[in-house]
Amino acid sequence: MFMVVLALIAGYAAYPLIHAQPVTVLAPQPAADAMANYWQVWSLLDRDFYGTKPDDVQRTYGAIAGMVQRFGDPYTYFVEPQPRELERDQLAGKFGGIGATLEQTAAGWLLHPLPAQPAAQAGILAGDRLLEVDGASITATMSSEEIVVLVRGEPGSQVTLLVERTPASGGAAETLTFTVTRAEIETPSIEWRLLDENPQTADVGYLRHTIFSERSAAEMRQAIEELQAAGATRYIWDLRGNPGGLLNIAVEMADLWLDEGVILIEAKADGTRKEFTATPGQLAANAPLVLVVDGGSASASEIVAGALHDHDRARLIGSQTFGKGSVQLIHELGDSSSLHVTNAEWLTPTGRQISGQGLTPDVPVAEGDDPLAAAIAALPLVQEARK
Secondary structure: OHHHHHHHHHHHHHHHHHHOOOOOOOOOOOHHHHHHHHHHHHHHHHHHOOOOOOOHHHHHHHHHHHHHHOOOOOOOEEEOHHHHHHHHHHHHOEEEEOOEEEEEEOOEEEEEEOOOOHHHHHOOOOOOEEEEEOOEEOOOOOOHHHHHHHHOOOOOOEEEEEEEEOOOOOOOOEEEEEEEEOEEEEOOOEEEEEOOOOOOOOOEEEEEEOOEOOOHHHHHHHHHHHHHHOOOOEEEEEOOOOOOEOHHHHHHHHHOOOOOOEEEEEEEOOOOEEEEEOOOOOOOOOOOEEEEEOOOOOOHHHHHHHHHHHOOOOEEEEOOOOOOOEEEEEEEOOOOOEEEEEEEEEEOOOOOEOOOOOOOOOEEOOOOOOHHHHHHHHHHHHHHHHO
């Protein structure tokens, strides 16, 4: 019995040696020949990988993203074509679309047309479930970005939507087809109003600013003109949650509130510096101004806040800002993908560094407290500081 067991053990031990799978031994490659390694890995994956393989474009995008990630900078990154298209529309403040919002539910994606926009004019109703866009099926697991890319297009072009509609009175659902002509849809970055009807604050103009898009400076001019006409003499500029946007727009908007002086210092790795300066003239000369900021106020928001604060033009109310003080170049690539590259760091007019630090408010507001109440209380302080 002992000899039988010993024979079995020997057989199991010898099996891998007799039936071993071939192992590819890769020859060492010099560092200068890294691309040879790249193509060798590409070929080995083609030959050996078991499962569904990504196509050539997906592999290339993955390789680019991995290379860019190696630079170790969160603001230097690669964007594939579809996300870049949405990013570009967001910064432009307009896009070609049908004028409807999407709602994700357990049943799928529902459409909600905006008044007087193409979707509503074509006959689409709120709650219609989107089934297809130009023949492409819409599933419950798709992201809103994937659907938006399908729906948007050049103004004047057409898109065909298949929807499912359940009658409000009940009964069987029906499928309907609509051909919608896209129009230019504007996405405002600033909303404005008089704060309230309280006699103590009826002269306060409130501006809620969500992103620094191409339209922002023009919207600010329009906002101040309309608020002044309505009786505004003091202003609250709310930058909470504003992640930034276009550098040139941030400089232009700071300039709207300054007569002179440095707005921004751009410092490059080679030691050179460039100053952006204000031009004469203000939207609301000497009008008291406070900026409301928080941890979501970043980049262009911090450029504006830092410039106006350093020149004693505005006080900051709220909580510490995000701390993004770098400038990115955006390179559009041939297939509409893009490469964002950190090219410089910006400093406030007095030379303060923002990266990793952010801006500290003059009047801190505890989490959960209303910063607008603190902003209103701070307005007279601004007025006194300007005298």
